[in-house]
């Protein structure tokens with residue numbers, strides 16, 4: 588388990604005002620040449636800074652490609668905005684960042700290899716992602732992995748972010764679009780280590796992952812088939828883990844709707860999709876008594 592602790596940040600923050608945290612998701616940028624959307628990303632980040640948010644969470648699917656050279660564009664923008672540090676921004680990958688669907692299908696059709704290659708390719712991509720964004724994970728040079736925890740201390744308010752990877756390898760039968768999610772058993776078990784409970788004590792705990800806990804289902808068979816291709820397979824296990832960690836809120840993306848709901852007594856925020864609406868983000872205000880408020884903000 589990887590823990591990262593902040594020194595006291597903004598110790599003069601008045602606890603009655605609370606700490607603001609921004610969240611958005613699913614940018615699905617088209618690459619370095621997607622200048623219009625990249626400009627909009629800068630505009631959104633500027634608005635978030637202006638609103639006084641202390642931390643920004645981006646919950647995956649940055650690009651429609653798995654190219655590290657594309658990821659660098661987001662990194663450069665964060666650097667330009669003076670946001671490129673682990674106590675200011677958290678980014679996790681989504682399925683579009685880690686799974687090259689075309690490549691998987693081509694290799695599958697050509698060679699019909701076993702599952703080992705798929706898992707290996709995903710692991711390699713995840714390693715690349717963590718390497719490109721390592722300063723947002725560890726604040727240092729070492730390459731880290733999932734799950735990991737950030738404990739951020741703002742005066743008398745402590746906020747902990749628990750990052751879990753929900754992307755699992757493409758598979759022609761079980762994950763034909765690469766969009767289903769699953770968390771490795773070992774990753775969930777790591778969160779049951781007593782050191783985690785100690786680290787999170789008296790802190791406001793937020794779980795962060797890419798796939799949606801809930802996808803709006805209907806009784807229509809076609810919708811159900813769609814739900815299946817998108818679903819987070821072991822979401823119940825994730826929920827139990829988050830309940831055990833006494834999480835107050837879960838943040839995710841993947842299913843492109845700006846929405847909030849409650850599961851098992853925990854508030855859930857779907858950060859929607861920047862691609863659909865680049866002028867909206869979710870803003871949470873956390874107070875020292877452990878209470879919080881959430882709203883979606885539409886920037887001017």
Ligand SMILES: [Fe+2]
Nearest residue numbers: 648681682841
């Ligand atoms: Fe996704």
